[in-house]
Amino acid sequence: MLDIFQYGFAIRGLEAGIIIGMIAPLIGMFLVLRRYSLIADTLAHVSLAGIAVGFLFQINPIVTAMVSTVLSSVVIERLRSSKKVYGESALAIFLSGSLALAVVLISLAHGFNVGLLNYLFGSIVTVKQMDLYIIGGLGAVVAGVLYLFYKELVYISFDEESAQVSGIPTRMINTLLIILSALTVSLSIPIVGVLLISALMVIPVVTALQFRRSFMKTIVIAELISIFSVVAGIFVSFYLNLSTGGTIVLISLVVFVVSLLLRRR
């Protein structure tokens, strides 16, 4: 039998996966409770345009993905709060618009190749040493900022109006949340892939919500589910030669279904 720990790429993938598994539900918690789940998916599609730019100009795709998602996240939030466009319509515009841009850029770069497919669906093979440093650094930034603004984010998620009355700068915090989401999406791309990121941010949180515990405990449960899904997914996909991102998401879905069944009893 193959030993996963003999392979440098597999160890890197596992390390990157655990970091992503820790960060994704932290952000996901606030996105789900604020009914912002679709933002993660939209930003993921935007990141694909960024990745295509990276391929075209031979820049590290994580970096270009990060720039494109952060810029778009700010524009999306502006559009939403200006109320010129309905919230979901703003998301739809960005989702399909960036996908269109990505496809055009990819055709410029002479079509699809295996590398791009790995970014779509995730693969531990994608993670290079440099990527690991980027993922680790960004992950630390996201976790640090979340820690600093934790109480404001909790209050705004529960009751934005009262938070505003009590003097919390709700606009700034909202913008901050969406920028953090953009960063999280970008750093998750190599492992779970563009098309599956939002699943990792949303499913463990929705699962944890079934337990009806305090905010803190719900975060801890979501963390456990997420890290378990990522680690189990990487092992299973490595030994059975399956898609990494797909396996991770399917495992988290199984946990979700089990939690639903447990709650019904």
Next chain:
Amino acid sequence: MPVDHTKNIIEVEGVSFAYNEDLVLEKVNLNIHKGDYLGVIGPNGGGKTTLIKIMLGLLEPSAGSVRMFGQEIRDFKDRSKIGYVPQKVINFDVNFPATVYEVVAMGRYGKRGLFKSLGKDDKKIVNESLKQVEMYEFRDRIIGDLSGGQQQRVFIARALAGQPEVIFLDEPMAGVDVLAQDQFYQLLKRLNHELEITLVFISHDIEAVVNEVTEIAFVNRSLSYDDDPKNFVKGDLERLYGDKKFIHHHHEHA
């Protein structure tokens, strides 16, 4: 030390507000004094909630000004002086993962300020606020699992945790059963009498409110004020509504 009921804490001057072309409030003047227990009543769609949101700085008036503790509301920084109980029981997320304690602790967040977490003193105040509304035993329960009346008491405790001088309550009786409403009115009276907190109470239930409050403001686009609610019912109400029905439907939904 007796409360100085002549001291203005909120001054609303010539406030008008329009949604698109619809004039919702027209030249409203209102002074709220320290220690008042003011009922803001009026038909649904008459502009009560809009007026409160303008007072709290959540909405900009089209004309006029609001001063809170002597400062323009826009520049008013000492936000912990204001407590707010929004129209919550009907529209908050019952699946939200927060315990009663966590919800009340939110009342300390604005006061603590950015980058600081709650300390021992804050926790003590949160617990005291819970005891004040007799919800301490429920502190570890999930907020969505409580009854409407219990949830509303938790929201009062959250407002109290900020140690405010004035609390705004927007239709706090919605979704609260009759027995719990009685208890709730007693609680409000205690806050007003014992803790000397100024209360601004919005309601469309005029009959219930006139027996509780000490001043009344009737809002239906314009505003009329009376410092004797019982008089108000006999005289002004009939004049304002044009008949003796207390509940009146007005076609101006915001």
